Amino acid sequence: MKYADEFRDREKAQVLIREIDKLAASIRVGRTRPIQIMEVCGGHTHSIFRYGLEGMLPESIELVHGPGCPVCVLPMGRVDDCISIAEREGVIFTTFGDAMRVPGSKKSLLQAKATGADVRMVYSPMDALTIARKNPDREVVFFGLGFETTMPSTALTVLQAEAEGIRNFSVFCNHITIVPTIKAILDSPDLHLDGFLGPGHVSMVIGTAPYEFIAEFYKRPMVVAGFEPLDVLQSIWMVLQQISQGRAEIENQYARIVPTAGNAAALAAVTRVYELREFFEWRGLGSIDHSGVRLREAYAAYDAERKFAIPNLKIADPKSCQCGEVLKGIIKPWQCKVFGTACTPEVPLGALMVSTEGACSAYYQYGGIKRQKTMVPA
Amino acid sequence: MNMQSPPPKRELGQCFVATVTLAHGGGGKAMKDLIDDVFISAFAPGAPQALEDQARFDLGALASHGDRLAFTTDSFVVNPLFFPGGDIGKLAVCGTINDLAVGGAKPLYLSCAVVIEEGMEVETLRTIARSMAQTAHAAGVSIVTGDTKVVERGACDKIFITTTGIGVIPRGCELGIERIAPGDGILVNGLLGDHGAAILCARGDMALETAIESDCAALHGLIADLLHAAPNTRCIRDATRGGLATVLNEMAEASNCSIEIDEAAIPQRPEVRGFCEILGLDPLYLANEGKIVMAVPPDEIEAALAALRAHPLGRDAALIGHAGAGEAGRVTMQTVFGGRRIVDMLVGEQLPRIC
Numbered sequence: 001m002k003y004a005d006e007f008r009d010r011e012k013a014q015v016l017i018r019e020i021d022k023l024a025a026s027i028r029v030g031r032t033r034p035i036q037i038m039e040v041c042g043g044h045t046h047s048i049f050r051y052g053l054e055g056m057l058p059e060s061i062e063l064v065h066g067p068g069c070p071v072c073v074l075p076m077g078r079v080d081d082c083i084s085i086a087e088r089e090g091v092i093f094t095t096f097g098d099a100m101r102v103p104g105s106k107k108s109l110l111q112a113k114a115t116g117a118d119v120r121m122v123y124s125p126m127d128a129l130t131i132a133r134k135n136p137d138r139e140v141v142f143f144g145l146g147f148e149t150t151m152p153s154t155a156l157t158v159l160q161a162e163a164e165g166i167r168n169f170s171v172f173c174n175h176i177t178i179v180p181t182i183k184a185i186l187d188s189p190d191l192h193l194d195g196f197l198g199p200g201h202v203s204m205v206i207g208t209a210p211y212e213f214i215a216e217f218y219k220r221p222m223v224v225a226g227f228e229p230l231d232v233l234q235s236i237w238m239v240l241q242q243i244s245q246g247r248a249e250i251e252n253q254y255a256r257i258v259p260t261a262g263n264a265a266a267l268a269a270v271t272r273v274y275e276l277r278e279f280f281e282w283r284g285l286g287s288i289d290h291s292g293v294r295l296r297e298a299y300a301a302y303d304a305e306r307k308f309a310i311p312n313l314k315i316a317d318p319k320s321c322q323c324g325e326v327l328k329g330i331i332k333p334w335q336c337k338v339f340g341t342a343c344t345p346e347v348p349l350g351a352l353m354v355s356t357e358g359a360c361s362a363y364y365q366y367g368g369i370k371r372q373k374t375m376v377p378a
Numbered sequence: 379m380n381m382q383s384p385p386p387k388r389e390l391g392q393c394f395v396a397t398v399t400l401a402h403g404g405g406g407k408a409m410k411d412l413i414d415d416v417f418i419s420a421f422a423p424g425a426p427q428a429l430e431d432q433a434r435f436d437l438g439a440l441a442s443h444g445d446r447l448a449f450t451t452d453s454f455v456v457n458p459l460f461f462p463g464g465d466i467g468k469l470a471v472c473g474t475i476n477d478l479a480v481g482g483a484k485p486l487y488l489s490c491a492v493v494i495e496e497g498m499e500v501e502t503l504r505t506i507a508r509s510m511a512q513t514a515h516a517a518g519v520s521i522v523t524g525d526t527k528v529v530e531r532g533a534c535d536k537i538f539i540t541t542t543g544i545g546v547i548p549r550g551c552e553l554g555i556e557r558i559a560p561g562d563g564i565l566v567n568g569l570l571g572d573h574g575a576a577i578l579c580a581r582g583d584m585a586l587e588t589a590i591e592s593d594c595a596a597l598h599g600l601i602a603d604l605l606h607a608a609p610n611t612r613c614i615r616d617a618t619r620g621g622l623a624t625v626l627n628e629m630a631e632a633s634n635c636s637i638e639i640d641e642a643a644i645p646q647r648p649e650v651r652g653f654c655e656i657l658g659l660d661p662l663y664l665a666n667e668g669k670i671v672m673a674v675p676p677d678e679i680e681a682a683l684a685a686l687r688a689h690p691l692g693r694d695a696a697l698i699g700h701a702g703a704g705e706a707g708r709v710t711m712q713t714v715f716g717g718r719r720i721v722d723m724l725v726g727e728q729l730p731r732i733c
């Protein structure tokens with residue numbers, strides 16, 4: 001913990017905040033819009049709210065909380081598919097904890113568990129494989145979820161199952177990839193983002209090269225950032241420096257963890273096991289080309305989608321849901337018509353209200369302070 | 379341990395089988411033997427007597443302790459039954475004692491009702507009953523009546539225990555959550571989150587090795603010391619399920635005050651912080667079983683802290699924040715990092731994050 005405390009030093013924070021203030025003031029000259037910086041990753045959103053960072057920043061900087069919470073962007077139809085698998089006779093359905101509460105069109109996994117489905121929380125796909133080993137007469141399905149961060153461990157588990165000849169294990173693959181999604185956001189016409197904080201954990205696996213197009217074609221700066229509050233502040237400062245100097249580059253603030261080339265072994269496992277899907281449906285953002293992966297034909301025996309006939313129904317996001325606009329930074333969470341009324345963490349209507357990493361849920365639970373400060377009285 | 383009416387002594391039955399079956403819930407000899415062997419021998423050793431259907435109290439004796447009766451009940455379910463720092467029996471006794479004590483009452487008598495799942499080992503039951511007896515004895519409280527039911531496998535999870543407690547509130551003691559006023563200090567008696575973290579670790583599916591022990595303890599002694607030193611203490615709450623954050627929200631809401639706490643002042647084991655960090659849990663919401671949150675008027679804060687720290691269960695007591703005149707019902711926290719955030723009620727259960 002000593003290590004972590006180093007990155008939570010109040011005094012260092014004050015120094016950075018002063019620098020950020022200065023930079024923001026100079027950039028602000030002649031601009032009418034605030035400086036919008038998107039943190040792509042839900043882990044950053046969490047840190048920002050957990051430590052109250054938004055309130056420390058000058059008013060001219062607006063943080064836009066991006067799509068990087070894998071639990072949030074899972075479409076309802078996929079949750080329904082999970083439940084239809086989980087409710088089958090003989091199936092043990094294993095999942096990360098925070099996916100349990102995501103609402104499907106009728107219920108969540110938590111509710112399915114309450115009504116008798118054997119749904120178990122695990123901390124890694126290897127735990128799910130252990131359950132499969134111990135229950136040879138049951139079908140154990142692991143709910144593969146997350147960006148490039150969790151993709152390798154699922155891939156390695158599939159390879160392990162194959163090596164051991166375990167036949168009663170499969171993966172319901174909902175892994176998604178971040179890069180096409182950033183691109184989709186950059187392509188949207190009503191976008192005003194000035195820069196990005198890049199996802200630290202994802203980059204640990206894929207390195208920093210896949211982001212180059214952001215600087216090259218879209219001329220936006222990105223700083224791959226760590227998750228401690230000082231990391232986040234320093235990265236914001238680095239983005240501002242680029243803006244003020246008219247640069248657009250991919251920089252790596254998180255070099256203590258993120259190698260520029262990524263992790264070769266993890267990438268090899270990923271390429272061996274998965275192939276890109278033509279498109280994948282995101283809650284709030286719609287269908288994005290090449291944004292999801294599935295198991296290759298060679299691993300069909302471990303693919304729950306092939307093993308079980310799943311309904312695979314597309315369920316549209318509710319009409320009143322404005323998650324897409326929040327994700328792109330066009331409106332703030334509390335400006336959504338249903339925020340805090342029809343959509344709350346207890347009964348989430350939209351994706352961003354689901355997990356604590358979702359922007360709306362974070363505002364609902366932690367936020368408020370800055371909002372009250374900046375809201376114009378009606 | 380004194381039962382109320384004088385003995386005709388009787389022979390205690392014994393249970394010779396290893397596991398509990400539905401026969402033990404049938405009301406016949408098997409049930410009587412189980413109750414005698416497991417519960418009566420633990421709760422009232424040496425003084426077995428004819429069992430009545432109720433415990434009887436002398437009102438005069440009760441009234442010697444104060445002028446109001448405090449009465450509370452709580453059910454306990456915990457998985458696993460045994461965990462570092464305690465077990466379900468100790469939990470059931472301490473929990474109800476604490477519910478009485480935070481109202482200022484001197485805890486006196488407990489009842490104990492158990493629902494047992496068939497197939498439970500009798501030896502495990504004995505261990506739990508002994509633990510209840512020891513905890514009650516150490517706390518100076520008697521378990522005076524009880525009930526036992528056995529249900530089919532699957533109808534409950536091993537054992538559920540309900541304890542009901544009676545205590546007496548001394549004259550002049552007026553604790554109440556609505557009495558909190560701006561300026562009051564918010565105090566805790568020690569390290570937060572140990573119980574929640576210990577239970578999560580003990581479930582074993584975290585694959586995390588830690589030495590965190592539950593803080594499960596009876597706090598009436600500590601509370602008596604506190605009230606002696608700081609007689610105008612406004613209110614005391616135990617920070618069980620929902621943790622510190624939940625109690626603070628209840629306090630702010632009921633008193634129409636705002637509350638601001640300082641994250642850096644919250645006493646916490648580094649292991650618990652690390653544990654939360656890894657699992658993406660918020661330590662403010664972790665359960666405690668031996669921690670209280672107090673609101674104390676400004677001129678008594680020093681005395682309260684000194685009294686708490688002089689007691690073994692309050693060694694790490696700290697002033698963590700203040701009630702204020704800000705937005706009523708709002709709890710905020712100055713983060714260790716210098717930012718400020720809202721501390722809200724928890725929605726549902728905390729579920730570990732994925733990455």
Ligand code: SF4
Nearest residue numbers: 323336343350353360
């Ligand atoms: S309030 Fe709900 S519906 Fe609106 S943007 Fe947020 S999550 Fe989506």
